[in-house]
Amino acid sequence: MEAYPLAPVRAGVVSLTPAAPGHFWLTLEAPPVARGAGPGQFVHVRVSSGLDPLLRRPLSIAQSDPASGRLRLLVRVAGEGTARLAALRSGDRVDLVGPLGNGFPAPVLGPVLLAAGGVGVAPVLAAAAAVPATTVCVGARTASLLMALEELGAHGHRVLVATDDGSRGVRGPVTTVVERELDARPYSQLWACGPVPMLRAVQRLAGGRGLPAFISLEQYLACGFGACLGCAVEATRGGYLKVCHDGPVLAAGDVVLRGLAGEGVGRG
Amino acid sequence: MGKVDLSVRIAGLELKNPVLLASGTAGFGRELARAYDLGRLGGLVTKAVTPRPRAGNPPPRVIETPAGMLNAIGLANPGLEAFIADELPFLRACGCPVVVNIAGEDEAEFAALAARLDGLDGVSALEVNISCPNVRCGGLAFGVDPTSAGAAVAAVRRATRLPVIAKLSPNVTDIRSIARAVVAAGADAVSLINTLVGMVIDVRRRRPVLANLTGGLSGPAVRPVGVRMVWEVAASVGVPVIGLGGIISANDALEYLLAGAGAVMVGTGNFVDPTCALRVIAGLEQYLEAEGFAAVSELVGLARRAGAGAPPD
Numbered sequence: 001m002e003a004y005p006l007a008p009v010r011a012g013v014v015s016l017t018p019a020a021p022g023h024f025w026l027t028l029e030a031p032p033v034a035r036g037a038g039p040g041q042f043v044h045v046r047v048s049s050g051l052d053p054l055l056r057r058p059l060s061i062a063q064s065d066p067a068s069g070r071l072r073l074l075v076r077v078a079g080e081g082t083a084r085l086a087a088l089r090s091g092d093r094v095d096l097v098g099p100l101g102n103g104f105p106a107p108v109l110g111p112v113l114l115a116a117g118g119v120g121v122a123p124v125l126a127a128a129a130a131v132p133a134t135t136v137c138v139g140a141r142t143a144s145l146l147m148a149l150e151e152l153g154a155h156g157h158r159v160l161v162a163t164d165d166g167s168r169g170v171r172g173p174v175t176t177v178v179e180r181e182l183d184a185r186p187y188s189q190l191w192a193c194g195p196v197p198m199l200r201a202v203q204r205l206a207g208g209r210g211l212p213a214f215i216s217l218e219q220y221l222a223c224g225f226g227a228c229l230g231c232a233v234e235a236t237r238g239g240y241l242k243v244c245h246d247g248p249v250l251a252a253g254d255v256v257l258r259g260l261a262g263e264g265v266g267r268g
Numbered sequence: 269m270g271k272v273d274l275s276v277r278i279a280g281l282e283l284k285n286p287v288l289l290a291s292g293t294a295g296f297g298r299e300l301a302r303a304y305d306l307g308r309l310g311g312l313v314t315k316a317v318t319p320r321p322r323a324g325n326p327p328p329r330v331i332e333t334p335a336g337m338l339n340a341i342g343l344a345n346p347g348l349e350a351f352i353a354d355e356l357p358f359l360r361a362c363g364c365p366v367v368v369n370i371a372g373e374d375e376a377e378f379a380a381l382a383a384r385l386d387g388l389d390g391v392s393a394l395e396v397n398i399s400c401p402n403v404r405c406g407g408l409a410f411g412v413d414p415t416s417a418g419a420a421v422a423a424v425r426r427a428t429r430l431p432v433i434a435k436l437s438p439n440v441t442d443i444r445s446i447a448r449a450v451v452a453a454g455a456d457a458v459s460l461i462n463t464l465v466g467m468v469i470d471v472r473r474r475r476p477v478l479a480n481l482t483g484g485l486s487g488p489a490v491r492p493v494g495v496r497m498v499w500e501v502a503a504s505v506g507v508p509v510i511g512l513g514g515i516i517s518a519n520d521a522l523e524y525l526l527a528g529a530g531a532v533m534v535g536t537g538n539f540v541d542p543t544c545a546l547r548v549i550a551g552l553e554q555y556l557e558a559e560g561f562a563a564v565s566e567l568v569g570l571a572r573r574a575g576a577g578a579p580p581d
Binding site: 004005006007008046051052053054055056095097219220221222223224225226227228229230231232233234238239240258259260261 | 292293294295299300302303304315323324325326327328329330331332334335336337339341344477479487488516536538539540541542543
């Protein structure tokens with residue numbers, strides 16, 4: 001265990017590889033982080049050595065390997081901060097804090113259905129490495145934006161695909177496929193990450209079946225480690241939960257999906 | 269190492285160095301204790317404590333801005349009794365002096381908070397939060413008016429023998445008048461600046477990003493305002509001034525010290541780098557050694573004296 005787990009780590013950039021238009025895989029060498037990371041956790045990455053962009057960017061750990069000390073992050077270029085990351089080269093150093101947050105539950109008893117939308121496939125990929133062979137539903141707006149399908153298959157999982165425009169797999173939101181799969185086979189849990197509308201659909205699907213479901217959230221945040229209370233999300237029982245500390249993975253029934261980071265202005 | 273003296277005395281507190289953590293950025297110490305030994309700090313100011321628990325504002329609560337950020341947390345805290353029972357024991361043992369920030373909606377609440385915390389083991393001083401701009405009543409009203417600011421501090425002063433630091437808002441016409449009023453009311457020191465009120469609009473959704481609409485601006489963007497106000501206030505009052513607002517490097521801290529601050533606080537800087545305060549402390553020490561000063565206290569207000577301390581060209 002690290003004596004000071006929040007002390008920043010200087011990670012080495014191993015490689016950047018394209019994942020989809022506007023998205024790339026960032027492979028880093030950060031042994032202390034890779035050693036301690038669990039599925040669903042994230043790292044908080046500095047994108048500038050100067051004053052602007054000021055704040056770190058939270059990025060889900062998509063893959064981590066304690067043996068090699070490597071991490072793989074999936075980055076969507078959404079603004080100035082992530083654009084700076086896209087300019088990194090092998091051999092550069094990146095300042096990051098992590099692993100952070102509360103990830104997917106463990107141990108896993110019974111079959112877990114995994115569901116990912118868009119860049120939400122990152123924490124789902126981490127979860128896929130931690131559960132026995134199962135089914136993963138992956139959705140995107142169009143075929144070119146589907147990511148990590150090979151990696152998911154490599155874990156022995158059955159991968160079902162959906163695209164909004166029908167260019168690959170089932171036409172429609174990924175939750176259409178999730179619902180069919182829940183009707184077809186018994187599952188003890190549903191784990192999901194994706195855009196807020198998808199997560200709302202997951203809440204409805206799981207709630208209607210009384211199925212335990214866990215969702216990974218994205219929220220505007222500042223410190224990333226539970227001190228500033230900036231990343232609050234409304235709790236169904238009243239009060240607020242901290243996405244960086246109580247989450248990013250939360251029980252679907254515990255949270256009101258309102259006021260979350262969305263498609264509008266953000267730090268990107 | 270160890271040749272220069274970083275110790276400062278502020279409002280009756282002996283601090284091993286002039287760097288404290290600012291209220292609202294370090295919770296009640298537990299999180300940053302996972303980044304380093306808090307005993308290395310000059311001090312730590314807690315999140316604002318209110319008489320009753322507050323859940324805070326609905327999200328979004330924070331948004332980045334150029335070299336800064338807005339926050340509208342809404343004074344979320346567990347309330348006075350839960351603070352004393354659940355948070356104070358940890359703080360008592362954290363290794364540095366703890367200043368408890370208190371926020372009341374009226375004078376009676378300020379007095380009650382002060383009276384309850386008076387004499388409690390682990391509480392070294394109180395910081396009176398008259399300036400938080402996110403509360404719809406009480407806080408904002410107090411901080412912008414010398415009379416009400418003075419009344420709040422007077423209520424605290426009557427209720428405690430602890431050192432009382434008044435935290436000032438920059439959202440005022442003349443911060444000097446507020447500073448004079450709180451000092452006349454019995455403040456042992458003043459800390460400034462709190463956040464500036466700002467807004468970010470989401471042009472895609474065509475509405476403000478924050479649920480609260482406005483938020484407090486902090487970070488490097490506000491530093492020149494803070495330095496200017498410290499300069500003004502240091503000339504206006506005879507008590508120590510604690511400077512904060514955008515300090516993320518030793519250089520930033522030095523600006524404040526030279527402007528007249530006897531100590532500084534790091535706030536938003538903790539989000540950029542959890543170990544920011546340590547780097548500021550180390551940088552101050554290096555500056556003193558390199559520039560030939562024996563003690564950090566020699567720097568306080570040095571920029572105010574014409575010609576004093578000017579380096580050779």
